[in-house]
Amino acid sequence: MSDDTFVGAVHAEPAWEPISIGLPQRHRRRNFIAWSRRYVLTLAVADAIIGAAGILVPSRFSNTLNGELALVAALSVLGAIAWTTSISLARGYVRNRVGLGTEELRAVLRAGVGLVVAGAFPAGLLGHETLLKLVVVGVPFAVVVSTLIRYLARKGLHRRQRAGTDVRQVVVVGTSKAVRELTARLNREKHCGMKVVGVCLPSHEIGDVCGVGVPVLGDLTSVATIVRQIGCDAIAVTSDDATRDNYLRKLAWSLEGAGVEMFVDPGLVEVAGPRMHIRPLMGAPLLHIEEPHFSGWRKVIKRSSDLMITSLGLIAISPILVAIAILIKLQDGGPVLFRQKRVGQNGDEFWMYKFRSMVTDAETRKAALMAKNEGKGGLFKLTDDPRITPLGRFLRDYSFDELPQLFNVLNGSMSLVGPRPHLAHEIAQMPSEATRRTLVTPGLTGLWQVSGRSDLEGDEGVRLDLRYVENWTFTLDILILWKTASAVLAKRGAR
Incomplete structure (x- = not known):
């Protein structure tokens, strides 16, 4: 694609006839x-x-x-x-x-x-x-x-x-594979307010099935013309072979005066802003990616805040803990606590505690229910698990069953916020990169839980846990704790 072809595309007829997709430009x-x-x-x-x-x-x-x-x-x-x-x-x-x-x-x-x-x-x-x-x-x-x-x-x-209102109308630009992935991410994160109304692909991919559920509006040389015709609010450009060299610079030139924002996807899905910085080198901007931090003063701050918040929390909720323990004991005379070995930091196993929410022989009856397993990625999940007691259902709805894990936080085997600790056999069935979750202390709550709790599929939960591990900050922990409260009160994803 020559420079003249691209720059002239602002005023020339588009190489691919754009598809009308709704409201007029103004x-x-x-x-x-x-x-x-x-x-x-x-x-x-x-x-x-x-x-x-x-x-x-x-x-x-x-x-x-x-x-x-x-x-x-x-x-x-x-x-x-x-x-x-x-x-x-x-x-x-x-x-x-x-x-x-x-x-x-x-x-x-x-x-x-x-x-x-x-x-x-x-x-x-x-x-x-x-x-x-x-x-x-x-x-x-x-x-x-x-x-x-x-x-x-x-x-x-x-x-x-x-709900689909008050959104930015976005056109995604790039190769079909990259466009499909970026569109899927934008559609998944609906609260970001980006609605994909069409895509632009390289001319040789125009006839391919894009599989994104939106129309193909044209090729890469006709982006500026299409943007002006349909009146979108922004374009999102993927990072791939088709958009390298001088494409972005020429595209920015061709969009001058259109009043349209241009977003560029760096292709680093799990790396968040705190680790990304623009560094000039010989007059050219380079994206600098910092290493994730798992030790040092950040770890000291995290551990100190865990101890302080947990200690105060246990004092405040001690009457609730006693009341729940009495109710469980009166229910069937069985043990109050349920303990299970989970995989913690560095792959070391530890005993994780919960209030018992199932019948006393729950583990024995699990094998008979495996055929109905709804979980993925090595996880066992059953929407209407018959082993859960009526009291246990109430405890799970509001996550009261997980309160004993505050004692795990005190002894250092868990943190208030972190990746969810899993069983060893569950991790063995997960993708190999899931082992990076053990680089940090597992948490009582985390990015997985506030993004949907058990409503999320196993692979999606692992992806969110890895995003947390790679981009941990103290501010992120505070945000997750805040969102956990609203997720629990709304009973979102409770099982």
Whole structure:
């Protein structure tokens, strides 16, 4: 493909006749602009109210402002303006970032730090106690509430996107194999808000069966023309032989002025942002991939947080543990706890504890049920397992049966967050790469559980566990713990 052929494709007739797929161009673009603008405007109005409240709250505790309603009102207006301006300067209202990544939340934190520096430092130097109190109390208040508002707004947006509304219309570009894989990932992660409306393939693959459930719109030289014709919001380009050399640069040139975002899939499915960095080398950008970290200060922080959170948690829920133990004993007189050998870090086996949720002879009856096994990848799973007692079903629905594993966390055989520990024979039937799960301590909860718990197939669960292992951060652990609570309360995937 020559340079002239590609660059000229913006104005030339496409090499493949595009297929009409719905709304006209202006309506399509207006749809994205409308919902993203509405989303950002809602956040801005909420931030203005929060900024005003950030002044009102500390002023209630300031003796110098008692009775000065006019001054408080003026400062509240100033707080609303200052807070929204700070977030805007921190790029917290960029429409193409809504619902994606952590930039929205980080913008709030940057705005808070900026306001503290801009307000508290001068107030401290001048000895202005009232201003100092307004800044020290008001800014953290605004940061916390604005972050909470964004979390709730994003949850609502993701719920609408899973239902198929408020999404970006995306065209995927690349070879048929890479396009099929990327499209499958985008369709699987519906909360990301990317709806694939068509694909563009190399000309020699146009006649192939793509198998992605969306139309083939044209070849690689006609992408810019197709984008303008159908009015999509973004294109996603795969990393393969067809898109190497100067293709991306020429494609970017041809899309100038179209108002379309361009995403490039680096082909590193299980490597997340914290390990990927752009490094310039001799004037050319290279993608630098850091090694995963399994030791050092990160491990110390993880273990320390496990001990602190678990100890406090056990003290708080000790009455619940005693009550469950009594109910299990009264049920059939059998043992309260069920213990089983699982594979832990470095492949070492350990005893994992759970509240008994099955009949006392459950293991003996398992062989007779293997023919009905619904699990994959070496896992045994049965939706309506007859061995589960009525009390056990309730305990499993809310994951109460797993509370004794907190003692496994205390003795170091498990962590609060990590890959799910499996039986030795289950791991033996998994793909060879599944052994990398043992590089870290297994967890009471993990990425697998918050992504669907036992609703996920075995291979998909292993993939999520490996993603956690390769990209662990303390922030990821906090996020998983937060999502675990909502998954348990909603009884999603409970078995």
